[in-house]
Amino acid sequence: MRKIxxxxxxxxxxxxxxxxxAETKIGxxxxxxxxxxxxxxxxxxxxxxxxxxxxxxxxxxxQKKFQSDIEAFSKNGxxxxxxxxxxxxxxxxxxxxxxxxxxxxxxxxxxTAQNNTMRDILKKIEDIVNKIATGKNxxxxxxxxxxxxxxxxxxxxxxxxxxxxx
Numbered sequence: 520m521r522k523i524x525x526x527x528x529x530x531x532x533x534x535x536x537x538x539x540x541a542e543t544k545i546g547x548x549x550x551x552x553x554x555x556x557x558x559x560x561x562x563x564x565x566x567x568x569x570x571x572x573x574x575x576x577x578x579x580x581x582q583k584k585f586q587s588d589i590e591a592f593s594k595n596g597x598x599x600x601x602x603x604x605x606x607x608x609x610x611x612x613x614x615x616x617x618x619x620x621x622x623x624x625x626x627x628x629x630x631t632a633q634n635n636t637m638r639d640i641l642k643k644i645e646d647i648v649n650k651i652a653t654g655k656n657x658x659x660x661x662x663x664x665x666x667x668x669x670x671x672x673x674x675x676x677x678x679x680x681x682x683x684x685x
Contacts, residue, residue, distance in 0.1 A: 546652055546660040547669040549676040553644055554637075557683045563636040571629050578621050585614045647682040651675050 554560055592607050599607065652660050655675070663669065663676070 543659065544655070544657045545673055546655065546657040546675045547663050547666065547673045548648060548660055548679060549663040549674070550644070551664070552676055553679050553683065554640060556680050557640060557644070559640050559643065559683070563640065567629070567632055567636065570632065571625070574621075574625050574628075578618070578625055581614075581618050581621060585611070585618055588614060644679065644683060647679050648675070651678050651682065 588607075588611055592611060596604055596607065648660055651657075652675075657675075660675065663674070
């Protein structure tokens with residue numbers, strides 16, 4: 520008797536569950552295609568390049584100076600007086616420390632700026648996706664790369680790209 524009751528309740532649950540899924544409207548989006556195709560990303564890259572190029576050149580010049588000082592020390596070090604040799608070594612160590620600090624700060628600043636820019640772009644995309652999903656009465660929008668298959672009719676990527684270019 521228990522087995523029959525359990526089987527019957529399982530069948531009812533499965534039938535009701537599939538009825539719920541039949542009414543669920545799903546959309547699919549290719550985020551990579553949307554982000555790469557967004558004019559905001561192109562503009563952001565240009566802004567970041569403009570902002571960080573001078574610092575990158577400064578670091579490059581500091582690296583060249585550091586290398587030339589090391590080469591000069593290697594060449595002239597053995598013939599230097601002990602005090603001069605010690606001072607030159609200290610200068611090179613100070614240069615190395617300063618160069619590492621510059622590189623670390625540059626990398627941190629660049630990463631922070633990139634993350635902030637991407638966050639803003641993704642927020643805009645999210646707003647557009649929400650607008651389209653609401654307009655189409657979609658219950659769920661999932662990333663295309665997270666499903667092995669989806670019908671072309673479910674894809675809202677091109678609509679999002681059109682909206683983001685406005």
